[in-house]
Each structure stands twice: as structure tokens, then as C-alpha cells.
Amino acid sequence: MENAKNGDKVRVHYTGWLEDGTQIDTSEGGDPLEFTLGAGEIIPGFETIVLGMEPGEVRKLDIQPEAAYGPYDESKIQSIDKTQFPEEAELEIGQQFQATREDDGESVIFSIMDVEEDSVIVDANHPLAGQTLTFEVELVEIAA
Numbered sequence: 001m002e003n004a005k006n007g008d009k010v011r012v013h014y015t016g017w018l019e020d021g022t023q024i025d026t027s028e029g030g031d032p033l034e035f036t037l038g039a040g041e042i043i044p045g046f047e048t049i050v051l052g053m054e055p056g057e058v059r060k061l062d063i064q065p066e067a068a069y070g071p072y073d074e075s076k077i078q079s080i081d082k083t084q085f086p087e088e089a090e091l092e093i094g095q096q097f098q099a100t101r102e103d104d105g106e107s108v109i110f111s112i113m114d115v116e117e118d119s120v121i122v123d124a125n126h127p128l129a130g131q132t133l134t135f136e137v138e139l140v141e142i143a144a
Contacts, residue, residue, distance in 0.1 A: 001054045002142055006038030009143040010050055016135045024133070032140045043068050046135060053139040060136040065129065072130030076110075079119045091115045097122075 004010050011032040016025045027033050035041040037050060045063030053059060065071050085091060095112045114121040 004037055004050050004053050004139060004142055006051070007036065009034065009036050011140040011143060012050060012137050013140055014046075014135055014137045016133055019132050019134070024128070034143070045133070046137070049135060049137050050139060053137075055139050055141050058136065058138045060134065063133045063135060065131060068131065068133050069126040069128040070130075072125055076124040077113065077121065078124075079116075079121055081119055085120065091120055 011034045013027045013032050014025075015023060015028060017023050033042075037047055043063065045061075045067030048067065049059050049061050049063075082091070085097070089097075091112060093112055093114060096109055097112070098107055098109050100107055108124050110122040110124040111127065112120055113123050
């Protein structure tokens with residue numbers, strides 16, 4: 001039987017949890033996730049799980065933050081003047097917005113942490129940054 005290697009298009013079923021056991025995502029009840037190994041389409045730690053698997057094999061592994069969504073970075077918390085938001089926006093804690101960085105044109109998604117009189121405190125870290133994740137993965141098939 002063939003083992004999954006970089007460049008292979010694979011289809012997997014998976015379930016992911018936080019360290020406290022909270023389920024964060026699953027393909028159960030839906031279509032398998034399809035991606036190309038080594039193409040950077042998913043987090044590196046997830047690719048590591050699938051590399052070398054055979055169709056039908058199941059693995060369960062922990063993924064450290066460095067191989068997932070990165071460590072939590074305090075420098076990604078900043079205060080933004082309220083005038084930078086659309087006038088009609090109802091700003092609420094936990095709400096997410098997308099912005100374009102002026103320096104490189106990259107899109108950034110950030111969450112509102114606090115709303116003050118003249119400013120908004122935002123966090124541009126990925127919601128799962130700093131988290132160790134556990135994934136159980138079943139390799140369904142290696143596509144041609």
C-alpha cells in the first residue's frame with residue numbers, strides 16, 4: 001500500500017480539540033478535507049501527521065503552537081482610533097474585522113478586545129495562537 005508523501009493530493013477526515021478537550025473542528029458528517037501535502041495549504045503540524053500514512057490509517061497527535069497558529073504575540077494587540085472604523089459599525093467585544101496593512105498590503109483579521117471612548121483595543125493574533133491542538137486524522141485516500 002502507498003504512503004502519503006509531499007506533492008500527493010490527500011483526503012482526510014479529522015477532529016481537532018484544545019488542551020481542555022473542547023472540540024474546535026471536525027469533518028465528521030461532511031466531506032473529507034482535501035489538500036496537497038507540502039503545499040502549505042494547512043498548518044504544518046497537521047501535514048506532519050498525514051505524511052507517511054496509508055489509506056485507512058488513523059493517527060492522533062498533539063500539535064504545539066509553533067507548528068499550528070504560532071505563539072501568542074502581545075505586540076499584535078494595539079489601540080486604534082475609533083475614526084478608523086466605519087461610522088455605522090456597532091463595535092462589540094469579540095467582533096472580528098478585516099483590514100489591510102499599509103506597509104505591505106496584507107489582509108489581517110483582528111478581534112475587538114475592548115471599546116473605549118475614543119479608541120478600540122484590537123488583537124491581530126489568530127484565535128488559536130498559543131494553543132496546543134490535538135488532532136485525530138484518518139487518511140481516506142491518496143488522490144491521483
